[in-house]
Amino acid sequence: MATIRDVAEQAGVSVATVSRVLNDNGYVGSETRKRVMGAIESLNYSPNEVARSLYKRESRLIGLLLPDITNPFFPQLARGIEDEVNRSGFRLLLGNSDEEANKELEYIQTFLQNQVVGMISATNNTDNENYSNLNLPVVFLDRVSKRHPSVYADGIEGGRLAARTLIERGSKRITLIKGPGHVKPAADRFHGALAVLSEAEIDFSVLSTSSYAFDDARKWAEELFAKHPDTDGVIASNDIVAIAILHEALRLGRKIPEDLQLIGYDDIPFSSLSYPSLSTIRQPAYEMGKEAAKLLIRMIRKEKEIEQTIQLPVTLIERNTTRKVDPNA
Amino acid sequence: MATIRDVAEQAGVSVATVSRVLNDNGYVGSETRKRVMGAIESLNYSPNEVARSLYKRESRLIGLLLPDITNPFFPQLARGIEDEVNRSGFRLLLGNSDEEANKELEYIQTFLQNQVVGMISATNNTDNENYSNLNLPVVFLDRVSKRHPSVYADGIEGGRLAARTLIERGSKRITLIKGPGHVKPAADRFHGALAVLSEAEIDFSVLSTSSYAFDDARKWAEELFAKHPDTDGVIASNDIVAIAILHEALRLGRKIPEDLQLIGYDDIPFSSLSYPSLSTIRQPAYEMGKEAAKLLIRMIRKEKEIEQTIQLPVTLIERNTTRKVDPNA
DNA sequence: AAATTATCTGTAACCGGTTACACAAATGCG
DNA sequence: CGCATTTGTGTAACCGGTTACAGATAATTT
Structure with missing residues (x-):
């Protein structure tokens, strides 16, 4: 690997001049610039980021902390973030925390050790001490924090929307699935839905679940029909659970949406491919990722007027697990 | 941020001694060690990875190059890799190439600039010049390469297995979906299936598709039934396409598996949640990721006897889009 | 023409670790 | 006891960039 000194020697200039050419700052004579460029070319030189990071006390890496990339909601977030940060020349350092505080801490630690310029976190312990006196731009994604800016979709409204959707379309005995208690946005959508259900003149029950994992989703589905056969x-806690319930309902011979309406949450890519295709509350994951990245980059650039929260709208995606709304109602 | 010099001063020793304590090498008196540890503790010192990387000319980062994390096969791979590299103290630098040569090149470039210790790539251009004179341990995943070790599942056998499965279960007019031409493993499974179909006494046709993307999958499904209604x-090119076809088939009122059998490829998490649940050829994605990571780490450690290929078995996951095999046959 | 200012370039310190080398003290051995 | 070896520690160079500062020349201004 050629170094800046090799380039300097080849071009017959000092390393300072090469550096000026590389970063396009300071004064460089046009003839000199050409010679340096030629040397860079002929040596196939590429500057060492590590050396630059050391002096600058800041790399061009951004830490991304996710609960679990295997959950189909997150790849989209991650992709949105990546596409956006790449536009500004940053790269991602990835970490899955599984919502475990120690893994989270370890990742934050190594992010800092690698002198990341910033960090985006989609994990829960938003206000614990790990983040508190962190001298680093941090954006929370799909989570809220008192201390740091957050980008999220409106969970309360999403929950309301889901509940209203089923009620308007004639469900009378609704089961509301409550997601894992420690996941904030799950609680929001739950409370949003709960509020609407409580106001309405219908029966409803709540089924508590403790995870979003694929393997567990089927369990919740079975439990649902065992406890609440009628x-x-x-209202599912997310699309994975919804699709598991759909699967179980069809297995039990329920007609959907005639006998049973079902609404998911997230609008993961697969929800349009289930049969019947899944009605759901869409969170714009890719856009959320992009927005979080944009916000972080503005913080990195120390721009003024950084908004503390960016709330993206949730939307009802009406597919075929809900009935058409009665036009005479 | 405290530096090693702060620690040295606090402990009343030189930076060399602190470094020895940190890395647990060289001689350090037990009393001195205690003082140093105390200073580290009280200053809450954490060594700067960037400085270490610069001197060592090697970071503790591993580059991971994927086509697109949004494709549900890859998160599992990524997770397997991450879990394994973390065990050895490495972290991941993530890149999505979209199978575009220039993005791929850019990522490899920045990986090198960041002095990664190694790299795992699941992209296609395995033997192009980008990788050729790379003085870096590289493992290809889900791809084969002449120059570098590879970890993959047996696509030919997978294709054969898929074809045999449908034939044994009585399909007589099979449509074989050919995946994108530039994706190697897609070609393998296609040829495996093709070979078996050609030998068998049945009719079959081939439908060529050019992508795996969600949005396109539905298009292929429609095209399939338009061109080959009977x-x-x-045999789908992967589970996404299979599930899209399942969706379309059900929409058209086909009985599955009675009228139409369907087999996917990959065994992504969702395939067990479709209804009917999808029969498929399983590639053990998480394990593949783990194996690739293990192999890479052995290369990093310069162990002898590195195998050039690790082939993992594909298995038939018999669910409900295929009929039970006739016991009298 | 003299004084300013702008342009161009080089020297060397600096970022924060690691380690080669030197040296001193302690221990082992014949 | 004398010499070799082991143990313990410090000094300073090094990794490969960036930049403060200085000095020289060229262009402008007065």
């Missing part, structure tokens, strides 16, 4: 409307 | 068995 339910005619299910 | 097909009674479909």
Whole structure:
């Protein structure tokens, strides 16, 4: 690997001049610039980021902390972030925390050791001490924090929307699935839905679940129909659970949406491919990722007027696990 | 941020001694060690990875190059890799190439600039010049390369298995979906299936597709039934396409698996949640990721006897889009 | 023409670790 | 006891960039 000194020697200039050419700052004579460029070319030189990072006390890496990339909601977030940070020349350092505080801490630690310029986190312990006196731009994604800017979709409204959707379309005995208690946005959508259900003149029950994992989703589905066989409307905690419930309902011979309406949450890519295709509350994951990245980059650039929260709208994606709304209602 | 010099001063020793304590090498008196540890503790010191990387000319980062994390096969691979590299104290630098040569090149470039210790790539251009004179341990995953070790599942056998499965279960007019031409493993599974179909006494046709993307999958599904309405068995190029076909088939009122058998490829998490659940050829994605990571780490450690290929078995996951095999046959 | 200012370039310190080398003290051995 | 070896520690060079500062020349201004 050629170094800046090799280039300097080849071009017959000092390393300072080469550096000036590389970074396009300071004064460089046009003739000199050409010679340096030629040397860079002929040596196939590429500057060492590590050396630069050391002096600058800042790399061009951004830490991304996710609960679990295997959950289909997150790849989209990650992709949105990556596409956006790449536009500004940053790269991503990835970490899956599994929502475990020690893994989270370890990742933050190594992010700092690698002198990341900033960090985006989609994990829960938003206000614990790990983040508190962190001298680093941090954006929370799909989570809220008192201390740091956050980008998220409106969970309360999403929950409301889901509940209203089923009610308007005639479900009378709704089961509301409550997601894992420690996941903030799950709680929001739950409370949003709960509020609407409480106001309405219908029966409803709540089924508590403790995870979003694929393998568990089927369990919740079985539990649902065992405990509430007569339910005619299910508000799922997310699309994975919804699709598992759909699977189980069809297995039990329920007609969907005639006997049972079902609405998911997230709008993961697969929800349009289930049969019947899944009605759901869409969170714009890719856009959320992009927005979080944009916000972080503005913080990195120390721009003024950084908004503390960016809330993206949730939307009802009406597919075929809900009935058409009665036009006479 | 405290530096090693702060620690040295606090402990009343030289930086060399602190470094020895940190890395647990060289001679350090037990009393001195205690003082140093105390200073580290009280200053809450954490060594700067960037400085270390610069001197060592090697970071503790591993580059991971994927086509697109949004494709549900890859998160599992990524997770397997991450879990394994973390065990050895490495972290991941992530890149999505979209199978575009220039993005791929850019990522490799920045990986090198960041002095990664090694790299795992799941992209296609395995033997192009980008990788050729790379003085870096590289493992290809889900791809084969002449120059570098590879970890993959047996695509030919997978294709054969898929074809045999449909034939044994009585499909007579099979449609074989050919995946994107530039994706190597897609070609393997296609040829494996093709070979078996050619030998068998059945009719079959081939439908060529040019992508794996969600949005396109539905298009292939429609095209399939438009061109081959009488097909009674479909070998899909992967599970996404299979599930899209399943969706379309159900929409058209086909009975599955009675009228139409369908087999996917990959065994992504969702394939067990479709209804009917999808029969498929399983590639053990998480394990593949783990194996690739293990192999890479052995290369990094310069162990002898590195195998050039690790081939993992594909297995038939018999679910409900295929019929039970006739016990009298 | 003299004084300013702008342009161009080089020297060397600096970022924060690691380690080669030197040296001193302690220990082992014949 | 004398010499070799082991143990313990420090000094300073090094990794490969960036930049403060200085000095020289060229262009402008007065």
